[in-house]
Amino acid sequence: MNHHVKQTILLAILLVLFIPFASARDHVIINSRDWRDVYSGMLYSNLIGSPSNFLVSSKHSTILLYSLPKSKKDIQILTSRRNSFVVGYKAILDQEGYEGVEEDVIEDFNLELARRLNDEITRTNQQEGRQLPPVTKFIIIDDSYGYNAVSVGPFASLGRYYVLFADEGNIDDVVDFLQGTTVDEIIIFGQVDRAVKSALAPFNPEIINVGNRFENNIEIVKRYLQIKPTRQVILTNGEFLEQSLLSGADPVLFIGRENVVDEVKEFISQSDIDIGILIGNELVGAATAVRRQLGISVFVKFAQSARVPGGAVSQVEDLDRFPMPRYDLSLSIASIVYNEATGALEVTYQNNVDLAAYFRSTITITDAEGVKVVGDEEPIFIEANALKTVVYTVQTSGEPLNLQGDDISGRVFTIYGESPGSLERQLDQTFKIERVRVDDSAEIEILDLVYDIRKKQFIVTIENTGSVDAYVNPELVDLRVNGERVTVGADEPFLIKPGKKAHIPISIELSEEDFPDNEEITVRAYYGERKLALVKVKTKVFAFKSRSGYLLLWVSIALIVLVLLIAFFSRKRCKNCGYFNSRRRKTCKRCHHRL
Numbered sequence: 001m002n003h004h005v006k007q008t009i010l011l012a013i014l015l016v017l018f019i020p021f022a023s024a025r026d027h028v029i030i031n032s033r034d035w036r037d038v039y040s041g042m043l044y045s046n047l048i049g050s051p052s053n054f055l056v057s058s059k060h061s062t063i064l065l066y067s068l069p070k071s072k073k074d075i076q077i078l079t080s081r082r083n084s085f086v087v088g089y090k091a092i093l094d095q096e097g098y099e100g101v102e103e104d105v106i107e108d109f110n111l112e113l114a115r116r117l118n119d120e121i122t123r124t125n126q127q128e129g130r131q132l133p134p135v136t137k138f139i140i141i142d143d144s145y146g147y148n149a150v151s152v153g154p155f156a157s158l159g160r161y162y163v164l165f166a167d168e169g170n171i172d173d174v175v176d177f178l179q180g181t182t183v184d185e186i187i188i189f190g191q192v193d194r195a196v197k198s199a200l201a202p203f204n205p206e207i208i209n210v211g212n213r214f215e216n217n218i219e220i221v222k223r224y225l226q227i228k229p230t231r232q233v234i235l236t237n238g239e240f241l242e243q244s245l246l247s248g249a250d251p252v253l254f255i256g257r258e259n260v261v262d263e264v265k266e267f268i269s270q271s272d273i274d275i276g277i278l279i280g281n282e283l284v285g286a287a288t289a290v291r292r293q294l295g296i297s298v299f300v301k302f303a304q305s306a307r308v309p310g311g312a313v314s315q316v317e318d319l320d321r322f323p324m325p326r327y328d329l330s331l332s333i334a335s336i337v338y339n340e341a342t343g344a345l346e347v348t349y350q351n352n353v354d355l356a357a358y359f360r361s362t363i364t365i366t367d368a369e370g371v372k373v374v375g376d377e378e379p380i381f382i383e384a385n386a387l388k389t390v391v392y393t394v395q396t397s398g399e400p401l402n403l404q405g406d407d408i409s410g411r412v413f414t415i416y417g418e419s420p421g422s423l424e425r426q427l428d429q430t431f432k433i434e435r436v437r438v439d440d441s442a443e444i445e446i447l448d449l450v451y452d453i454r455k456k457q458f459i460v461t462i463e464n465t466g467s468v469d470a471y472v473n474p475e476l477v478d479l480r481v482n483g484e485r486v487t488v489g490a491d492e493p494f495l496i497k498p499g500k501k502a503h504i505p506i507s508i509e510l511s512e513e514d515f516p517d518n519e520e521i522t523v524r525a526y527y528g529e530r531k532l533a534l535v536k537v538k539t540k541v542f543a544f545k546s547r548s549g550y551l552l553l554w555v556s557i558a559l560i561v562l563v564l565l566i567a568f569f570s571r572k573r574c575k576n577c578g579y580f581n582s583r584r585r586k587t588c589k590r591c592h593h594r595l
Contacts, residue, residue: 013274025050025124025407026072026100031089031487032080035241036165037109038322039149041078044113046157048120050076052300053243056320061086070097078113098397111177117162118181121403127372136184137161140192140200146324148190148251149239150245151217154234157248161187168195175199192214194482194511209483212421217254224251225271232275235287235298237424241322242279244301250277255286258425259415260293263451267296277301278320286424298327329357329425331416334387338403339535340437345374345392345401345411346535354384356487359416360423363392365433368405373397378422381475381487386513388526389533408433415421442529446581447501449523449542450478457507460523464496469494473534474504480517481510493531516543 024558028050030041038054045052053068055061065502068075075098077089086092090103106112117135125132128507139156141148143165166174171193178186178200188197190213197207210219221233229440230417233253234245245252248589253276255264274296279289281302330352337346351357358379365372376393382388393401411430415423443466451458460474475489488508496502510518522541526534576593587594 023118025076026074027068027076027264028052028117029077029089031061031084031086032109033085034080034085034109035146035322035324036143037078037080037083037106038241039163039246040109040113042241042243043153043156043163044078044117044120046246046248047117047132047135047160047549048124048160049128049130050124054149054241054320054322055085056322060320061092063087065093065096068098070099072098073100077101078109079103079105080093080109081105081107111170111173114162114164114177121239126502128129133160134182135160135162136182136472137187138178138183139183139187139189140166140196142167142192142196142339143155144325145190146326147213147254148216150238150241151213151254152189152220153246154248154251155216155220155227156244157545158224158227161185166192167201168193171199173197178203191482191484194513197482207483212419213289214254214256214261214263214422214424217252218263220420221251221253223266227345231272233273234278235276235278235283235290236280237283237286239324240280241324241328242319244277245279245505255290256282256285256417256422258286258426259424260286260289261417261422261424263295263421265290268296275299281318300574312345322545327354327355327418329353329416329418331357331359331382331414331425331427333412333427333429333431336410336412336431336530337434337436338397338408340435340581341439342391342535343393343400344535345403345410345433346389347534348387348389348533349382349414351382351384351388353419356384356489356575357416357418358420359414361390361412361414363410363412365401365403365408365410366402367408372401374401379423381477381489383475383489383491383513386473386489386492388530389528389535391535391537397463403435405435406435408435438530440529440535441468442466442527444470444472444496444525444527446474446525446538446540449521449545451510451544451546453546453548455505456509457505458521460490460504460506460525462494462496462499462504463501464498467498468529469495469497469533470527470529471534472502472504472525472527474479474523476506477506477522479508479510479514479521481508481514481522483517493526493534495531515546516546520544 003152010122030038032038042052051404090101093101114255121132121134124130139152139161164174186203186573188205188207190209208219210216232250234250235253235255237257238254276296276298278298278300287298304319332350332352334350339346345431358381360376360379362375373396395401410433412425416425445463447463449459462472464470472492473490473492477487478485486517488506489505490506494502494504520541523543524539527536528534572583574588574593577587577591581589
């Protein structure tokens with residue numbers, strides 16, 4: 001054998017013997033208070049084929065170790081530089097006797113783990129003889145909507161996608177990363193900033209945004225089932241992370257917090273799903289409705305075996321769950337009266353939070369004649385921290401309401417949510433209904449609608465055509481903004497005196513790309529004599545038109561300059577001393593010479 005060949009073989013053997021290979025990850029622990037870090041770490045560990053845990057508190061850092069065998073030889077701790085639960089967590093594991101512990105302190109988990117991902121996959125394949133494919137597919141979401149991350153999690157783990165968080169603040173960094181790696185597919189899921197769509201356009205992404213979060217969730221579940229048909233789903237509402245939610249073993253189906261939305265009921269009834277695993281016991285009411293109405297079996301996973309030794313009897317403890325951003329809506333009934341003057345039931349709803357909402361009610365009334373039912377055919381929009389009065393004059397049977405007797409009561413069952421298709425919350429109350437007699441003679445006319453580009457607001461012109469004061473609160477129905485359908489309203493009711501007009505602003509930012517999607521805009525104005533009970537409604541449709549606002553600004557400046565010039569050149573110059581006097585003076589202000 002050639003001498004040089006022998007040397008090469010000997011060198012290779014020595015390298016194998018004396019240079020230790022880094023083994024594949026036995027376990028990954030995420031040490032961060034930020035849900036985005038926890039989510040990114042969980043998905044990263046799934047894609048490299050390693051089990052993982054996340055901390056939920058500082059105390060949890062030691063409790064977790066009771067369930068972590070010391071036989072694990074390569075534990076990777078992912079620690080947030082700014083938001084860790086424990087500083088120096090590696091030292092705690094070293095002290096407990098764990099070997100091969102590595103702690104990485106990271107600034108931005110989401111992008112940094114994306115950069116490391118394929119190197120870790122290569123390492124795992126080399127050390128364990130596995131054949132995990134590299135990750136070349138990505139799902140883009142906006143981290144403002146945490147539930148979207150939960151929705152796509154199982155599909156991402158199963159289909160080997162990495163989820164990137166992108167908004168107008170970091171999209172340049174995301175694009176830089178994508179340009180430096182192999183990209184076979186990009187999916188934009190849910191609502192994202194316009195800048196994100198524009199920056200990702202060269203990658204020809206697929207966009208999944210078919211409606212509200214429940215409809216988007218159903219769409220991603222359908223895609224999961226195309227890869228892995230199953231009759232079992234995990235039921236949750238997207239408000240927390242739990243280990244099984246991102247495992248990819250089962251798809252996640254949102255059922256809402258208190259009410260199961262119609263789209264979800266329809267999807268389950270038309271699918272082969274017959275088992276639901278409910279994570280946590282907060283949604284038992286909604287899950288029970290699923291079981292009763294759709295006939296599927298529901299099992300509740302709400303606890304785990306206690307990890308801290310505590311006596312002869314084995315105890316249980318809560319699941320390790322990490323909270324996600326949530327939107328707490330709150331709706332209440334401010335008043336409910338029967339107006340004898342109009343024959344109408346007037347129900348005033350109060351939105352108690354700084355988030356707009358939609359609601360739909362069914363009201364069961366008992367009077368001297370028996371039971372009568374009224375309700376809303378479609379969801380009704382209510383602005384943040386606002387009151388809205390809804391008037392009911394006709395029963396669901398089509399007959400006039402016409403309540404009789406003095407002893408009248410009503411049960412109001414209201415479902416509400418963040419969008420017309422996300423009515424997941426419910427309000428169920430019984431009220432004593434008082435009789436009142438109030439005439440409302442307010443009359444208005446909606447005259448004009450224009451979008452002011454400079455001020456980023458619509459201006460609605462409304463005239464009081466009646467003989468009494470009128471309070472008016474207009475709203476714009478189903479605008480299309482960045483591909484999403486939204487309804488917006490004025491901040492508060494405006495008072496308009498008889499015969500006067502008001503130009504009411506409704507703030508919302510549109511780009512020129514939105515203009516073609518809003519060729520016609522519906523203005524709906526609620527009005528009445530009473531500020532807190534706008535019992536009348538008028539609607540009008542306008543063709544879209546805009547103004548720059550700058551023309552008015554320049555005209556105003558020109559008028560001011562013109563006035564100044566006229567004032568300057570119309571002054572009287574004293575022939576005696578040369579002083580310029582105002583045109584009204586008879587004598588010079590300086591020398592008193594007659595002008």
